Amino acid sequence: MTTQSELLSTIQELVQPGRGILAADESDPTIAKRFNAVDVEPTEDKRREYRSLIFSTPGIGEFISGVILFEETLGQKSLDNVPMAKLLESQGIVPGIKVDKGKKPLTNAPGDEITYGLDGLDDRLEVYKNQGARFAKWRGVYNISNTLPSRAAMEANAEMLARYAALCQSMGIVPIVEPEVLIDGDHTIERSAEVNEAVITEVFNALRRHSVQLETMILKPSMVTPGKECAKASPEEVAEATLRVFRKIVPAAVPGISFLSGGQTPEEATLNLNALNSLGQLPWHLSFSYGRALQEPAQKAWAGNLSNRSDTQSAMLKRARLNSAATKGQYTSDMET
Numbered sequence: 001m002t003t004q005s006e007l008l009s010t011i012q013e014l015v016q017p018g019r020g021i022l023a024a025d026e027s028d029p030t031i032a033k034r035f036n037a038v039d040v041e042p043t044e045d046k047r048r049e050y051r052s053l054i055f056s057t058p059g060i061g062e063f064i065s066g067v068i069l070f071e072e073t074l075g076q077k078s079l080d081n082v083p084m085a086k087l088l089e090s091q092g093i094v095p096g097i098k099v100d101k102g103k104k105p106l107t108n109a110p111g112d113e114i115t116y117g118l119d120g121l122d123d124r125l126e127v128y129k130n131q132g133a134r135f136a137k138w139r140g141v142y143n144i145s146n147t148l149p150s151r152a153a154m155e156a157n158a159e160m161l162a163r164y165a166a167l168c169q170s171m172g173i174v175p176i177v178e179p180e181v182l183i184d185g186d187h188t189i190e191r192s193a194e195v196n197e198a199v200i201t202e203v204f205n206a207l208r209r210h211s212v213q214l215e216t217m218i219l220k221p222s223m224v225t226p227g228k229e230c231a232k233a234s235p236e237e238v239a240e241a242t243l244r245v246f247r248k249i250v251p252a253a254v255p256g257i258s259f260l261s262g263g264q265t266p267e268e269a270t271l272n273l274n275a276l277n278s279l280g281q282l283p284w285h286l287s288f289s290y291g292r293a294l295q296e297p298a299q300k301a302w303a304g305n306l307s308n309r310s311d312t313q314s315a316m317l318k319r320a321r322l323n324s325a326a327t328k329g330q331y332t333s334d335m336e337t
Helices: 004-012 028-036 042-056 083-089 120-130 151-170 187-208 234-247 268-276 292-302 306-326
Strands: 020-026 065-071 094-098 101-105 113-115 136-143 174-181 256-259 285-290
Touching: 004 065, 004 094, 004 151, 004 174, 004 234, 004 256, 020 042, 020 292, 020 306, 028 113, 042 083, 042 151, 042 306, 065 083, 065 136, 065 174, 083 094, 113 136, 113 151, 113 292, 120 151, 136 151, 136 187, 151 187, 234 268, 234 306, 256 268, 268 285, 268 292, 268 306, 285 292, 292 306
Parallel strands: 020 065, 020 285, 065 094, 094 136, 136 174, 256 285
Antiparallel strands: 101 113
């Protein structure tokens, strides 16, 4: 199989009506916070147990097309002694991998951050591919205020995202490009729209500069929402503000936009996705790539107890099914009960 045919095959499997991507790539500190919230010690064995449970949920492949894994998870085996990538494949799900190495302060740009991880990425991608990963994800983070992000931060993070994406495609791995404008702060939805437009414009400028093939990548952006310290916007307001930005700057060649949940509750993330898919025909498949917004109910049901397998998997399947409905604009709040 040629590199191009690998890319096309993977993108066709990932971007499908009614299906989305599960982000199960939490770093150790992040998963520790999630486990602590349900009184579970965040050991490697417990991480393996939990992820094995949700990945083996019967029927999950009907609603989930891909799962982004953390490096540790990609190298693990399930509770039934099956490599995690093979377990996902048996569900009809494409295994993926988070490849960035986290964020640090951007030098000479107070308040801004930059994501690291390009050093040695080609070698790591080769290892990940041999372990079964067929797509990858890199997250660029943008703090927002009246003055942030700076031009330097937007340009630097866009450059990193584009270099990562180009390298992935050269190796037959589909890149998910994630420019996340954080929800932290008291900014208005108008300020969020302004920043998202500037950030994503810069990202596509860099992608073109590095000859990234738009047809075999997925964009994973934030929805345009007010800051969490500002009054909430309705799902209709979020959808209208988001699509107003994206219609202006996201090329139609991009096959899929898989939104991150970015601090929204599970219900809010589903409502907002449904509103986005209720505004008529669009050139892209609008779906989800949620982490906490898909997993929080399952983590509460599990609570570190393997005997809660059935409740854990039921909670996971329910949120996947509800978000699948939202990708078709068919979700209603009464479906929660």
